[in-house]
Amino acid sequence: MTNENVIAQGKTSDFCDDLLRIAMDIGEGLLKNGAEVHRVEDSVTRICRAYGAVHTEVFCIHSVIIAAARMADGAYSSQIRRIQSVSNNLSALEDFNALSRKICSGEYSFEEADELIRNIKNRKPYPLFFVLFGGILAAGAFAVFFGGSWRDGIVAAIIGLIITTIDNLKLPHLNPMAKTLLLSFLAGTLSSLSVRIGPGENTDMIIIGTIMLLIPGLALGNALRDLVGGDTLAGTLRIVQSCLSAVMIAIGYTLALLLTGGAF
Amino acid sequence: MSETVRTFLEFLTAFLGTLGFALVFRVHYKHLPVAAVGGMLTYLIYKLAVIGGASLLAAAVFSAFFMGLFSEICARILRAPMAVFLLPCAIPIVPGSYLYYTMENLITQNFADFRFYLMNTLEVAIGIAVGTSAATIGVSLFFYCKNKCRKK
Numbered sequence: 267m268t269n270e271n272v273i274a275q276g277k278t279s280d281f282c283d284d285l286l287r288i289a290m291d292i293g294e295g296l297l298k299n300g301a302e303v304h305r306v307e308d309s310v311t312r313i314c315r316a317y318g319a320v321h322t323e324v325f326c327i328h329s330v331i332i333a334a335a336r337m338a339d340g341a342y343s344s345q346i347r348r349i350q351s352v353s354n355n356l357s358a359l360e361d362f363n364a365l366s367r368k369i370c371s372g373e374y375s376f377e378e379a380d381e382l383i384r385n386i387k388n389r390k391p392y393p394l395f396f397v398l399f400g401g402i403l404a405a406g407a408f409a410v411f412f413g414g415s416w417r418d419g420i421v422a423a424i425i426g427l428i429i430t431t432i433d434n435l436k437l438p439h440l441n442p443m444a445k446t447l448l449l450s451f452l453a454g455t456l457s458s459l460s461v462r463i464g465p466g467e468n469t470d471m472i473i474i475g476t477i478m479l480l481i482p483g484l485a486l487g488n489a490l491r492d493l494v495g496g497d498t499l500a501g502t503l504r505i506v507q508s509c510l511s512a513v514m515i516a517i518g519y520t521l522a523l524l525l526t527g528g529a530f
Numbered sequence: 531m532s533e534t535v536r537t538f539l540e541f542l543t544a545f546l547g548t549l550g551f552a553l554v555f556r557v558h559y560k561h562l563p564v565a566a567v568g569g570m571l572t573y574l575i576y577k578l579a580v581i582g583g584a585s586l587l588a589a590a591v592f593s594a595f596f597m598g599l600f601s602e603i604c605a606r607i608l609r610a611p612m613a614v615f616l617l618p619c620a621i622p623i624v625p626g627s628y629l630y631y632t633m634e635n636l637i638t639q640n641f642a643d644f645r646f647y648l649m650n651t652l653e654v655a656i657g658i659a660v661g662t663s664a665a666t667i668g669v670s671l672f673f674y675c676k677n678k679c680r681k682k
Contacts, residue, residue: 396556407547411547474630478621
């Protein structure tokens with residue numbers, strides 16, 4: 267995209283607003299689906315530059331993106347996006363990343379880029395059936411991996427299905443920390459009870475299999491990469507977040523074990 | 531259960547478990563096999579390092595370094611963000627069992643074991659962080675040098 271094109275569209279502050287909106291849409295898509303902060307800041311800057319912004323400033327942490335852009339004629343816009351929740355959705359992350367690269371390559375006009383973003387947002391979501399099956403497979407396999415019997419594996423798989431199902435319910439009013447606490451309490455109780463009633467053999471193996479589903483792997487991985495990449499503030503915030511959720515998991519399982527008297 | 535069967539079972543479940551996590555993380559279908567094989571190979575490196583007499587920290591660093599390289603290479607070949615491969619691959623060496631035993635020993639007030647498992651958890655976690663960071667930095671340095679040479 268060259269400057270002539272921008273002139274053709276009228277170098278107004280309206281265009282600057284629209285441009286920043288598109289860049290922020292991509293940034294939001296990346297951050298929401300689990301990108302590191304550096305990637306978001308980089309993408310927003312590049313997209314603004316590709317459509318003729320001469321000066322851009324972007325600041326991003328795990329929950330907010332702040333960006334400003336100035337065009338060659340002095341038109342200026344600044345916008346803020348608040349991101350409510352971050353989810354594990356690596357296929358959406360990949361799509362947004364590919365789109366960001368496409369747009370930066372300058373092959374698309376501004377309207378086409380706008381259309382592409384709308385398409386990606388309306389794309390068919392990842393089938394829930396696959397995610398639930400993943401939960402079954404992950405919990406069951408890891409219970410056996412850490413030394414459980416096949417009966418432990420089956421019990422862990424069933425508990426894994428229950429956890430993933432609840433985790434994927436849309437519960438907008440439930441605080442994420444409370445959700446983690448609730449899920450780990452539920453998983454702990456079910457694991458312990460299954461051994462008492464009969465189908466399970468080792469409470470610890472079943473719990474280890476299901477605990478893996480709750481560990482905030484994505485948040486912690488991103489936290490470390492943010493820290494190493496020099497985004498200290500964003501990294502610290504994410505570390506604190508994932509440590510808190512690890513504490514919640516511990517409290518949930520502890521309460522469950524104390525109540526049901528399993529393992530001790 | 532004999533040792534061979536147990537080892538075979540470990541690798542099979544590492545493969546299946548990584549596949550499961552790739553599905554939970556909603557990885558694109560076309561990348562699922564690569565991610566699952568990556569998880570199994572990462573565990574293979576970890577296991578080999580432990581058998582070879584490496585400490586937990588060293589084993590974690592080695593396997594995490596391999597995993598970082600693997601994900602960087604796959605990311606470049608298959609044109610996807612590195613996280614798509616890195617996160618599922620990391621799962622088999624995540625210290626989930628140590629974390630559980632840390633907690634269990636804390637509840638039972640068994641502080642000697644609590645300290646032991648806490649140290650192990652931290653060792654592996656730090657090892658993973660160091661290993662993957664080293665791989666990322668190594669790869670970006672490699673491409674930086676390559677581009678420099680080409681420009682000259």
